[in-house]
Amino acid sequence: MKIFVTRRLPDSIMARARALGAELHDSDEVLGDGARAALLHDYDAILCTLGDRFSADMFAGDLRCKIIANFGVGYNHIDADAAKGAGITVTNTPGVLTDATADLAMTLMLMALRRAAEGERMVRADAWAGWTPTQMLGQNVTGRTLGIIGMGRIGQAMARKAHYGFGMEIVFYNRSAKELDFPATQLATVADVASAADIVAIHAPGGAETKHLFDATAIAAMKPTGILINTARGDVLDEAALIDALQAGAIFGAGLDVYEEEPVVPAALRALDNVVLLPHLGSATLKVREAMGDMALDNIEAFIGGHDVPNPV
Ligand code: GLV
Ligand code: GLV
Numbered sequence: 001m002k003i004f005v006t007r008r009l010p011d012s013i014m015a016r017a018r019a020l021g022a023e024l025h026d027s028d029e030v031l032g033d034g035a036r037a038a039l040l041h042d043y044d045a046i047l048c049t050l051g052d053r054f055s056a057d058m059f060a061g062d063l064r065c066k067i068i069a070n071f072g073v074g075y076n077h078i079d080a081d082a083a084k085g086a087g088i089t090v091t092n093t094p095g096v097l098t099d100a101t102a103d104l105a106m107t108l109m110l111m112a113l114r115r116a117a118e119g120e121r122m123v124r125a126d127a128w129a130g131w132t133p134t135q136m137l138g139q140n141v142t143g144r145t146l147g148i149i150g151m152g153r154i155g156q157a158m159a160r161k162a163h164y165g166f167g168m169e170i171v172f173y174n175r176s177a178k179e180l181d182f183p184a185t186q187l188a189t190v191a192d193v194a195s196a197a198d199i200v201a202i203h204a205p206g207g208a209e210t211k212h213l214f215d216a217t218a219i220a221a222m223k224p225t226g227i228l229i230n231t232a233r234g235d236v237l238d239e240a241a242l243i244d245a246l247q248a249g250a251i252f253g254a255g256l257d258v259y260e261e262e263p264v265v266p267a268a269l270r271a272l273d274n275v276v277l278l279p280h281l282g283s284a285t286l287k288v289r290e291a292m293g294d295m296a297l298d299n300i301e302a303f304i305g306g307h308d309v310p311n312p313v
Contacts, residue, residue, distance in 0.1 A: 001304050002064075004043040006031055006052050009071065010286060013293030017047070020297065033058075040065040040088075045300045047071060048078075050280075051262075056082035063088070067303045069296040070313075072283070073097055074233055076206035080313055091299035091311045094153060096291035097283035102157035104282045105201050105231040108255025109146075109162075112227045113199070114138040115253075117276045139198075139225065139252065141166050147197025148172040149190060149214060150204030150232065151180070158201055159184055171196045190214060194221035199229065206233025216241035219251065226251045231282045234260040243268045246275055257282055 003022035007030070008014070014024060023043075025031060030051045031039075037058040039046050044064060048054070049071040059082040067089045068078060080090050111117050115138045122128050122136075146162045148155040151174040160182055162168040170184035173193045178186060187193050190213060194200055200222065204210045214228075215238045222228065228251065230237050239260045245251050246269075253274040259265050262280060269275055283292065299309045 001044045002042065003045040003047070003300060004039050006036070006039070006046065006048045007071075009047075009293045010290050012290055013297065016294070016297055020301070022047070045069065045303065047296050047300060050074070050077060052077060054078045054083065059083055059086040059088070067091065067300060067309070069299045071292050071296045074206055075313055076233060089303060089309055090313045091296070091309050092313050093292040093295040094311060096295060097288050098153045098157050100285050100288045101154045101231055101282040102161060104257060104278070104284075105154075105158045105203070105229055105255075106161055108229045108231065108257060108276055108278065109199055109201065109227065110141060111276045112229065112253045112255040113141050113144075118273050121273075139227075141168075143167050143169075144198040145169040145171060145196060147193035147200040148184075149193060149200060149202045149236075150174060150210075151178045151184075151186075152203060152205070154231075155201070155203035156180065156182075158203060190218045191221040194218045194226070195223070198223065198225065199227045201229040202232045202236050204232055204236050206235055210236045212236070212238045214238065216244075219245045222251050224249075224251065228254040230255075231257040234258045234262060239266065239269075243272075246272050249274075 003020060005017050005022050005024045008026050008028055036052060040058060040063045042064060045067045046065055047069045056079040063086055065088055070092045073092050073094045075092050078090055083090050115136050119136055146168045148159050151172045159170045163170050163182055171187055171193055172184055173187055173190050202214055204213055213236050219241050242254060246254060255276040257278045258280055265277060299311055302309050
């Protein structure tokens with residue numbers, strides 16, 4: 001079995017992959033489309049990650065590849081239907097990054113409500129003239145209403161933290177009906193959640209089915225004091241419509257960890273003070289990234305051993 005790893009991963013994972021005889025692209029650079037397509041012809045197992053696009057056309061013809069183990073929970077960069085059509089198993093790494101990603105969504109929510117990034121910029125610019133009763137007034141966190149778009153694992157983790165930690169009321173939109181073990185109200189549409197919530201947090205997977213799920217209409221339904229958080233995928237949110245709303249002061253602010261054309265963050269967004277901007281840090285802790293790497297390799301090892309893979313998509 002020939003195994004290929006497309007990107008530099010934590011040291012312990014690189015060591016384990018090396019011990020399995022894998023070939024490593026020990027670099028942060030994303031391989032070109034041609035080189036990536038060639039992997040499907042040359043290797044039995046590919047461990048890939050975010051940014052490694054495997055489009056439908058790459059799955060045409062006679063391929064050696066039998067398993068693509070994605071390092072990450074979101075796999076919208078892989079055409080999973082086309083992979084399946086080519087007889088290739090695709091796996092991902094759910095669960096191990098749930099809390100870390102929800103924690104980062106909490107971070108963005110707290111920072112946006114309390115204008116923390118703006119304050120930090122002021123201090124660093126040596127522009128702070130001292131405490132005043134009316135300086136940089138933000139909004140309360142405790143007791144507010146949080147709207148969750150997509151009540152999967154990460155949405156539920158965020159809702160629990162917000163409800164039990166900050167006494168927040170939870171409303172949510174989810175494509176299918178959800179029974180939950182904490183108090184939360186499911187609403188019929190995304191716009192219903194947008195208008196009922198003080199803060200809206202997007203936790204739906206990316207891909208064609210959810211493209212611009214949170215669109216200009218949903219943004220227009222938000223309260224003027226509303227805050228929008230996105231740690232899911234950039235294309236779930238209409239980024240241009242959000243920029244318009246932030247520029248017009250139609251909502252209070254936003255917190256983003258993901259973007260439509262990563263790593264491009266529009267200059268119009270970077271120019272705004274009422275948005276917190278992070279570089280896709282959702283799962284970025286060493287422990288979580290090691291767990292993701294182990295999970296991806298567990299799937300490859302199970303496959304090689306002729307067992308059911310633990311995490312098929
Ligand atoms: C990261 O964004 C992931 O999908 O795991
Ligand atoms: C503020 O610093 C206060 O003491 O109320």
